[in-house]
Amino acid sequence: MKDKIEILVVDDELEMRNLLDKILKRDGYKVTLAENGQTALQCLKDKKFDIVISDIKMPEMNGFELLKSIKEEKPDVGVIMMTGFGDAFTVKDAMILGADEYITKPFKAHEISLILERTCLRKSMQNQQ
Numbered sequence: 001m002k003d004k005i006e007i008l009v010v011d012d013e014l015e016m017r018n019l020l021d022k023i024l025k026r027d028g029y030k031v032t033l034a035e036n037g038q039t040a041l042q043c044l045k046d047k048k049f050d051i052v053i054s055d056i057k058m059p060e061m062n063g064f065e066l067l068k069s070i071k072e073e074k075p076d077v078g079v080i081m082m083t084g085f086g087d088a089f090t091v092k093d094a095m096i097l098g099a100d101e102y103i104t105k106p107f108k109a110h111e112i113s114l115i116l117e118r119t120c121l122r123k124s125m126q127n128q129q
Contacts, residue, residue, distance in 0.1 A: 006049045007032070011034075049074075055082055
């Protein structure tokens with residue numbers, strides 16, 4: 001089933017994009033990478049994605065702005081927000097804007113895998129309703 005799930009990874013840091021690409025492909029997901037919010041929005045117009053994993057702190061368009069656009073244009077897409085600067089207010093803001101999950105960098109491979117599985121399960125259950 002994982003081989004049918006399309007994931008868009010959005011992060012301005014090349015190392016983080018490459019790390020997530022490696023982890024997610026190893027887990028069997030289909031992965032597309034975007035270096036910023038504008039590129040991510042174009043990817044979302046061009047292709048159907050099940051889940052977006054986005055950094056919050058990015059130049060030009062931050063992750064919150066991207067999240068808001070995704071939820072307005074593609075409300076069925078799951079969104080996982082990540083940041084190196086996690087605090088309770090950031091988590092709350094992400095969830096209020098519609099994020100499905102939240103992860104703080106640095107994280108271990110099994111943590112992102114678990115969060116993805118939870119998000120996929122939640123989205124699957126919502127689609128069955």
